[in-house]
Amino acid sequence: MAFTKTTEAASHYDHLEKMSVSELLVHINSEDKKVPKAVEKALPQITKLSEAVSEKLKNGGRLFYIGAGTSGRLGIVDASECPPTFGVPHGLVVGLMAGGDAAMRKAVEFAEDSHHQGWNDLQEHQISDKDVVIGIAASGTTPYVIGALKHCNENGIITGCITCNEGSPLATTAQLPVEVVVGPEFVTGSSRMKAGTAQKLVLNMISTAAMIQLGRVKGNKMVDMQLSNNKLLDRGTRMIMEALAVSEEKAKQLLDTHKSVRNAINAYKNA
Structure with a gap:
């Protein structure tokens, strides 16, 4: 099957600049409603990846997210929320992104185009086969992410991914791919929208399921949360x-x- 970037396909809407604010919001909301259905279709893939993550964490491993741009930021956000929410140590879930911490606020030009920097960044954390690495890229073509996962595969490290295109190079590289195909964005190519929402939902599912499996929730309560305010x-x-x-x-x-x-x-x- 030929690989087509549906995240780059033309929007179903045109002449956006002629729409009223109300019309814009109605149409954006209409597109957003498609995201949970796309996530539902990917549940079997999400389950396999979540089970692998839980198993690695139970056995003393760590979870790494690696991405670029919006995808990288979403991974860092999810990782940063695990310690205060579930009382786990900083470093159990790690978010890395192309361009480093500076890229969280301001894009670092061409940082995502390196095939080797992702693996270099992982090595700074003494990555090993005890750990699991999830590459996040809406397009499924980001060299920084694909290169990192290829090196992980060569070193016996379990790899997963979250992407929003079917049959992408990233999905074929990851051992446990998650493909949430949300279709064209309201603003053509703006994958911070539906694709970003889909990635956030999947990240919520993976980390929350893993923390529950680790015993960090009792009943339905965050009994280990940090009491920081x-x-x-x-x-x-x-x-x-x-x-x-x-x-x-x-x-x-x-x-x-x-x-x-x-x-x-x-x-x-x-x-």
Whole structure:
């Protein structure tokens, strides 16, 4: 099957500059509704990749996301949210992007065009076959990402990918590809839109499933979350009140003493 970039195909809409704000938003929303359905079609692929990630993390490995542009930023966002949400160490989930941290805010020209820099960036983290690497690229053609995964494959490291084109070079390189085909963007080629939304949804699924498998959620609660602001302190207090049927004052006392919801609940039950 010939590879066609549907992410680069012409938009189903034209003369956008002649539309009112209301018309623009209605049409963007109409296109956005297609994204969850595309993700649903990819669930078997997402399941295989998520199971591999969970297994590696359970056995002491790490999860690496590697991408460029919007895709790289989304990986870094997902990785950065795991420690505060689930109380895991920084470095368990790592996001890397072409151009380094500076590229988070400002594009670094041609950084994604190197076939070797992605692997160099992974080596700085002492990547090994205990780990798993997921390449993220809407187009499925980014040299920085494909090159990194090729080197991983050669070194016995499990590789996955998240892309929004079917049959792309990235998908054929990854051992566990996820292809979420969302179709042409509202603004032709602007893959930060539907493609970016699809990637974010898949990243949410992979990391959340892995953290639950690691025991970082109890019932449906983030019992290991970092208590880094008043909102989270209030949430933690309510969790303890509900779990132990104690007063707000007692819950706050337990949380202040034990510094986490899980520890507070366990200490009270074992007292």
